[in-house]
Amino acid sequence: MFVLIIDYGSGNIKSVYNSVKKVLNDYDMSIEVKVSDNLLEIKNAFKIILPGVGSFNQCMDRINKTKDLVGTLNDQIITKKKPFLGICVGMQILADYGYENIKTKGLSWINGEVKSMKNFTDNSQNLKIPHMGWNNLSVNNKTINLLHNINDEDQFYFVHSYFFDVRNKKNIICNTKYGIDIPAIINDDNIFGFQFHPEKSGSSGLKILYNWLKLS
Amino acid sequence: MLSKRVIPCLDVHNGRTVKGINFVDLIDAGDPAEQAKLYNDLGADELCFLDISATNEERKTLFNIVSKVAESCFIPLTVGGGIKDNSDINNLLKSGADKVSINSAAVFEPDLIKKASDSFGCQCIVLAIDAYKDNNNVKSGYNVSTHGGKKKTNIDALQWAIEGEKNGAGEILLTSMNADGTKLGYDIELTSKISSEVSIPVIASGGAGKPLDMVNVLKKGGASAVLAASIFHFGIYTIENVKKEMLKYDISIRKTW
Numbered sequence: 001m002f003v004l005i006i007d008y009g010s011g012n013i014k015s016v017y018n019s020v021k022k023v024l025n026d027y028d029m030s031i032e033v034k035v036s037d038n039l040l041e042i043k044n045a046f047k048i049i050l051p052g053v054g055s056f057n058q059c060m061d062r063i064n065k066t067k068d069l070v071g072t073l074n075d076q077i078i079t080k081k082k083p084f085l086g087i088c089v090g091m092q093i094l095a096d097y098g099y100e101n102i103k104t105k106g107l108s109w110i111n112g113e114v115k116s117m118k119n120f121t122d123n124s125q126n127l128k129i130p131h132m133g134w135n136n137l138s139v140n141n142k143t144i145n146l147l148h149n150i151n152d153e154d155q156f157y158f159v160h161s162y163f164f165d166v167r168n169k170k171n172i173i174c175n176t177k178y179g180i181d182i183p184a185i186i187n188d189d190n191i192f193g194f195q196f197h198p199e200k201s202g203s204s205g206l207k208i209l210y211n212w213l214k215l216s
Numbered sequence: 217m218l219s220k221r222v223i224p225c226l227d228v229h230n231g232r233t234v235k236g237i238n239f240v241d242l243i244d245a246g247d248p249a250e251q252a253k254l255y256n257d258l259g260a261d262e263l264c265f266l267d268i269s270a271t272n273e274e275r276k277t278l279f280n281i282v283s284k285v286a287e288s289c290f291i292p293l294t295v296g297g298g299i300k301d302n303s304d305i306n307n308l309l310k311s312g313a314d315k316v317s318i319n320s321a322a323v324f325e326p327d328l329i330k331k332a333s334d335s336f337g338c339q340c341i342v343l344a345i346d347a348y349k350d351n352n353n354v355k356s357g358y359n360v361s362t363h364g365g366k367k368k369t370n371i372d373a374l375q376w377a378i379e380g381e382k383n384g385a386g387e388i389l390l391t392s393m394n395a396d397g398t399k400l401g402y403d404i405e406l407t408s409k410i411s412s413e414v415s416i417p418v419i420a421s422g423g424a425g426k427p428l429d430m431v432n433v434l435k436k437g438g439a440s441a442v443l444a445a446s447i448f449h450f451g452i453y454t455i456e457n458v459k460k461e462m463l464k465y466d467i468s469i470r471k472t473w
Binding site (some may be wrong): 010014017018019022036054055058063128129130131132133134135136153155157158159160161177178196197199201202203205206 | 217218219220221256261283286287290291292298310311312314336337338339340386387412415416418437440441470471472
């Protein structure tokens with residue numbers, strides 16, 4: 001049984017790998033972790049993580065360039081309901097469209113659009129963009145297993161200039177506040193997305209990765 | 217609410233930390249990975265490695281260090297020093313660095329920031345500015361220096377920061393060469409001048425002597441983060457001391473104790 005981190009040439013795969021590996025070791029979980037873009041591995045994986053660094057359009061370009069990747073992912077995640085986690089831009093590309101650099105079609109797994117934060121934050125507050133650093137989550141529903149042991153003092157590392165404007169509020173598990181409410185954890189059934197980087201969020205990040213890995 | 221960040225900076229030379237932490241018994245006090253782990257445990261919000269190696273041969277060890285640090289350190293890591301082109305950046309990011317800071321090279325090759333930001337995203341490109349006060353020369357009163365402050369230029373630090381943002385830098389690491397090493401506090405005037413004119417975060421650096429200095433540059437200078445080296449390395453103050461002082465002044469922090 002293994003968790004697969006999809007390597008499509010985007011950014012900090014290694015940090016994600018290291019953090020998952022650390023959680024699996026620390027909690028003595030009998031799961032392995034692999035990094036690959038091999039379609040067969042995607043089919044055989046028990047859970048899938050899609051990291052993402054860079055821009056929406058670059059990430060989508062890379063995914064589209066990998067032959068049959070979108071088709072395989074659609075089959076595994078949407079049809080077969082395999083557990084999935086998208087991180088940062090890996091979450092954003094689940095949207096219908098992104099507007100970073102150029103309007104780009106996303107995977108359309110969770111309805112909404114990814115827009116620049118600049119047009120939404122109040123300039124009088126002199127908020128810096130990117131939203132960079134540690135922020136906490138405003139949790140609406142503490143009973144869900146993903147947030148087990150996560151409390152108000154836990155903070156997570158964010159770095160982004162665009163945000164996922166989620167259409168159906170029921171898909172938002174937590175927001176973070178930065179001028180406006182920014183969806184920080186989104187969900188639809190077997191699909192989760194984190195706007196923050198759990199792999200860079202110290203012990204809080206490892207805790208939430210553990211919770212996700214444990215979800216059945 | 218977004219927390220203000222406290223960032224210890226470690227100098228690395230030929231794969232070893234110099235002037236590193238020397239208030240605790242580390243098995244190997246010159247090992248960057250051990251020091252990184254310790255600062256991670258002590259509540260650092262980010263880490264900054266500055267490679268001061270003079271030759272490329274010495275610098276090669278950096279990739280191994282970064283990759284070793286990334287195995288045990290789950291907070292953001294910025295690496296700077298001697299970065300000349302996209303291939304250096306690519307190697308560092310692949311090794312596990314989250315951001316790279318570019319200093320002198322940006323002065324000599326003005327396209328570098330733009331090229332780097334286009335290829336890797338603005339989130340990982342930090343423009344490091346070593347500024348010194350020169351009242352008669354440029355409009356802002358601060359010039360850019362290179363080579364660790366040894367060489368002065370006629371570039372206005374404020375204009376340089378604005379241009380850096382335009383070219384796609386995601387953050388500015390602003391060091392006051394006048395305040396650096398004095399322990400008399402950050403240059404609030406410089407920090408405030410730059411921070412109020414750019415929309416990207418500014419990390420204040422140079423001059424930290426006590427926790428109140430950090431409070432002042434965050435409150436009055438508009439900095440998003442504070443960087444310090446010696447006050448942490450010598451155990452004069454801990455990161456917790458600094459964060460507790462920040463709390464007293466209602467600055468939001470990431471509580472790590």
